[in-house]
Amino acid sequence: MASAHETTAAEALQHNQEVADHKPHVYGATINDSNVAGAHTSLEKPHVDGSDSASIIVEEDGIGGVKPTAEDLATLRKVGEPLPKSAFLVAIVELCERFTYYGASGIFQNYIARPRSGEQGRGALGMGHQGATGLSTFFQFWCYVTPILGAIIADQYLGKYNTIVIFCCVYIVGLIILTCTSIPAALDSGAGLGGFIVSIIIIGLGTGGIKSNVAPLIADQYKRRQMVIGRDDKTGERVIIDPAITIQRIYMIFYWCINAGSLSLLATPYMERDIDFWPAYLLCLCVFFVGLLVLVLGRKVYVVRPPQGSVITNAFRVIFMMIKNRNMNAPKPSFQAGLGRDTSLRWDDHFVEEVKRALVACQVFAFYPIYWVIYGNFSTNFVTQAGQMRSHGIPNDLMQNFDPIAIIVFLPLVDQILMPTLRKYKIRFPPINRIVTGFWIAALAMVYACVIQYYIYQAGPCYGKPTLCDADLVDGVHQGNNIHIAAQTGAYILIGLSEIFASVTGLEYAYTKAPPGMKSFVQSMYLLTNAFGSAISEALNPLLYDPAIMWVFAGLAIAALIAGALIWIIFHHLNDIEDEMNQLDQDVDKDPAMRKNSVNGQHTIDIDEKA
Numbered sequence: 001m002a003s004a005h006e007t008t009a010a011e012a013l014q015h016n017q018e019v020a021d022h023k024p025h026v027y028g029a030t031i032n033d034s035n036v037a038g039a040h041t042s043l044e045k046p047h048v049d050g051s052d053s054a055s056i057i058v059e060e061d062g063i064g065g066v067k068p069t070a071e072d073l074a075t076l077r078k079v080g081e082p083l084p085k086s087a088f089l090v091a092i093v094e095l096c097e098r099f100t101y102y103g104a105s106g107i108f109q110n111y112i113a114r115p116r117s118g119e120q121g122r123g124a125l126g127m128g129h130q131g132a133t134g135l136s137t138f139f140q141f142w143c144y145v146t147p148i149l150g151a152i153i154a155d156q157y158l159g160k161y162n163t164i165v166i167f168c169c170v171y172i173v174g175l176i177i178l179t180c181t182s183i184p185a186a187l188d189s190g191a192g193l194g195g196f197i198v199s200i201i202i203i204g205l206g207t208g209g210i211k212s213n214v215a216p217l218i219a220d221q222y223k224r225r226q227m228v229i230g231r232d233d234k235t236g237e238r239v240i241i242d243p244a245i246t247i248q249r250i251y252m253i254f255y256w257c258i259n260a261g262s263l264s265l266l267a268t269p270y271m272e273r274d275i276d277f278w279p280a281y282l283l284c285l286c287v288f289f290v291g292l293l294v295l296v297l298g299r300k301v302y303v304v305r306p307p308q309g310s311v312i313t314n315a316f317r318v319i320f321m322m323i324k325n326r327n328m329n330a331p332k333p334s335f336q337a338g339l340g341r342d343t344s345l346r347w348d349d350h351f352v353e354e355v356k357r358a359l360v361a362c363q364v365f366a367f368y369p370i371y372w373v374i375y376g377n378f379s380t381n382f383v384t385q386a387g388q389m390r391s392h393g394i395p396n397d398l399m400q401n402f403d404p405i406a407i408i409v410f411l412p413l414v415d416q417i418l419m420p421t422l423r424k425y426k427i428r429f430p431p432i433n434r435i436v437t438g439f440w441i442a443a444l445a446m447v448y449a450c451v452i453q454y455y456i457y458q459a460g461p462c463y464g465k466p467t468l469c470d471a472d473l474v475d476g477v478h479q480g481n482n483i484h485i486a487a488q489t490g491a492y493i494l495i496g497l498s499e500i501f502a503s504v505t506g507l508e509y510a511y512t513k514a515p516p517g518m519k520s521f522v523q524s525m526y527l528l529t530n531a532f533g534s535a536i537s538e539a540l541n542p543l544l545y546d547p548a549i550m551w552v553f554a555g556l557a558i559a560a561l562i563a564g565a566l567i568w569i570i571f572h573h574l575n576d577i578e579d580e581m582n583q584l585d586q587d588v589d590k591d592p593a594m595r596k597n598s599v600n601g602q603h604t605i606d607i608d609e610k611a
Contacts, residue, residue, distance in 0.1 A: 041079060041241060044229040065228030068240050072229060073579075076238055078423055079230070080245035083253065087221040089298045091254055093164075094214050095261040096291025097171075100284040101207055103264030104178065106400055107272045107280060108136050109383045112196070116187060121387075121396075121477060122273055124182065125193055133380045134541055139200045140376055141534035144527045146208025151524035152312060153209070159307045160213040160220070160520060161299070168292045171206025174199045175288060179281040211527055216519035218254050219247055219511045221303050225585035244512065244582050245423075251508045252415045255499070259404035259411075269395040308517030314346050315518060318355045328356055350584070354515035357581050358522050361513035364435065364571055365529050370563040371502055372533025373540075374442045374556050378403055378495055380537075381544060381552075382449065382488065388456050388466035389485040402489050406496030414500055430575040431505050432567065438502020439564030445494035446557035452487055453550040459483045464547055512582055 043065040068076065113132035114123020127135070154163040180186060181195025222243070230241040264287070268280035321331040329335045332352045333343040379400060386396035422429050457464045459481040461471035467478040506526055514522030543552050574581075 041081060041230045041239065042233055043241070044231055044238065065226075065230070065241070068227055068229055072238075072240060073227075076229075076240045077426075078227075078240045078242040078245060079232075080249050081222075081224065081241055081243075083246070083250055084221040084223075084303075086298070086301045086303060087218050087250055087253075089294060089301060090214065090218040090221065091257040093291045093295045094218070094254060095257040096287050096294070097168075097207070097210055097214070098258045098261030099264040100171075100175065100261075100288040100291075101203075102262035102400075102404075103268040103284045103287075104175070104203075104281055105136070105139065106262075106265040106379060106397055107268050107277065108132070108139070109380060110272065110397055111182070111277055112136070113384075122276070124187055124277060125196065129384055130541060130544060133384075133544055134538065135197075135200070136380050137376065137534050137537045137541065139204060140379075141531045141538065142201065142204035143207050143211070144529075144531035144534065146205050147212030147524035147527040148208075148521075149205075150209030151212040151520035154213045154520040155308055155312055155518055156310065157307050159304060160217045161302060161304045163520075164210050164213050164217070165292075165295060167206045167209025168288075168295065169206075170209065171203060172285070172288065172292070174202030174204075174206055175281065175285040177202065179278055179285055182276075182278040182281055184276070184278075208527075212520045212524040215251075215254065215507050215523050216511055216514075217302070219250050220305055220519070222246055222250060223303070226583065227579075244579070245419075247512060248419075248504075248508055249415060251504050251511075252411055252500075255504045255507070256408060256411050259407040259496075262404040263401060263408075265398065265401045265404075269398045272397075273395050305516075310346070311515070311517035312521050314351070315355050315358075315515070315521075318347065318352055319359070331355075351515065353584055354518075357513045357584060358515060358518065360574065360581075361509050361522060362525055364432070364509065364567065364574075365506070365526050367439075367563045367567050368502075368506060368526070368529035369532035369536055370556075370559050371439055371442055371498075372530045373536050374446055374560055375495065375499070375503075376533060376537050377446075377449070377553075377556070378492065381549060382491070385449070385453060385456070385549075386485050386488055387480060389480045389483050389487070391480065391485050394485050396485070399485060399488050399492065402492035403496045403499075406493040407499060410497055411500050411504075428575070430578050431509050432571050432575050434501045434505040435509075436564045436568045438498045438500070438505065439560050439567065441494055441498035442502065443557045443560035443564070445491050445498060446553050446560065448491040448494060449488075450550055450553035450557065452483075452491065453547075453553060455487070456481050456483055457547055457550070466546065512585075516585060 109132045110121065111124045111132075112127050112135050113125075113129050114121055115126030116124055117126075125131075150163055150167060153166075154160045158166070177195055178199035181191045181199065186192060186195065224241070224243045224246070227243065228241050230239050231237065232239055264284065267283065271280040271283065318331040322328050324330070327335075329352070331345070331347070332349045333345050333347075334349050336345070337343045383397045383400065386399045389396075419429065456466055462469040462481055466481045473479070507523075510523045510526040511519055540552060543549065
């Protein structure tokens, strides 16, 4: 005769099987619906029995499924899911913002450096190369400090969407000031420099508030966080649907849109040269307004997460307890209970694990300033380098476009060919490996730039003092030394390739390792590394003269090579626990993990022991 416990268990299993048969949405139905684009994989409907019932994810939002077993993880191929359509709308908003940012800032160097007289080409403020690089570097620094403010406002008070809308309005004010103070009448009256400084401060505030929130917002559109079993709709092959792959693809597409937007530099340099600066800035203003319209009109389509109150404050309290007790587990209520102390804390053990995971990401980010110093050269010193070469009718600030063009060409190849091929043959290419690859390719880009600078000095007519002698004057305009401007192309292609691995993975790592209620804040920590890179660039500014700049390029190449090696040595062990760290997050619709005390799982990774 069966015991009461066995009878209850049997009834539960029978009920679960009936649910699986008659209500497949509970355990996961096909994903080929209106929320995704181009689905080719469906979830496997479970057969419930005594051994497998514990492996079923039950979610009211219909995104549950069957968890893979250890054998499944070892034998089945991992795939991603189709992307939510709302993610593409967010990508369009970012495309418009980046069109504006790069289109305007890409012509800052000439606007600041060259005089209005025109003997060096069209200019406005006449502050010279060092003055232009200094102001441009300050602008970059400011743009990557302000995301912290935007993140705090979003995560604690207004939410990502509302914060983005507010800072878009701030951004527009800055663009209006920039456009109005760049018209000839304003420049003649002496308003140019003051207006420019005020405008870049306001624009930097606007772009910072957007940047820390738009990257998390696009990944928020995808709801799954746990790996489940699925089937390929075409072949019937059993596969593992891995959210990490989908999020990686989201950020690849996001970065592709960023660089599509940056192709505004195909237009604004010609408008600057052939008309004036103010029409170029006006174009940027108009495109940004289109992005704001898309953002506002798509309000009901987006997955919008609510602000989380004191989550950032609680995270800092957790970190303080870790430091005070010299133990990463000290803030856990369970740890405090074991010591007989008060356990009435504002968080649970799971939140402490999430904070530990975020701290690991921040340690990796500590090396990124070196990378951003190199990246920053391509919009400042490389523009000046192009001006020292024979342009053959090509504006010197147009060459920057080979960076986004390289990304637009090669990123789909990486996403659609390289990464699927590696997964097919079970060759792992986890985040730390991708970051190291990006750093080393950036080092090659600087080696290339150093070689180009050497050949500029070897070419006449001005040799070691390009554009500073009268021998290269044609119709009163300096033409540069006798080396074709197209020789720069290789360096831009290399830095573009490096971004696919280092920059895209940084965005992905910041999102996947952040607690659910701190996505914007951790993203701002990643962006802050760019500000530190700008600060280092500012410190290097006194060395930016001929021929010392050639050795600056060489030094940066060596620094990137060493930084990549150190990242591998210190953090390569994180590749082994990548899946474990990602599995801390729960599948979300209304995001139960973001409601206080809703997640009480005791899953731990022992990051502190492995790190």
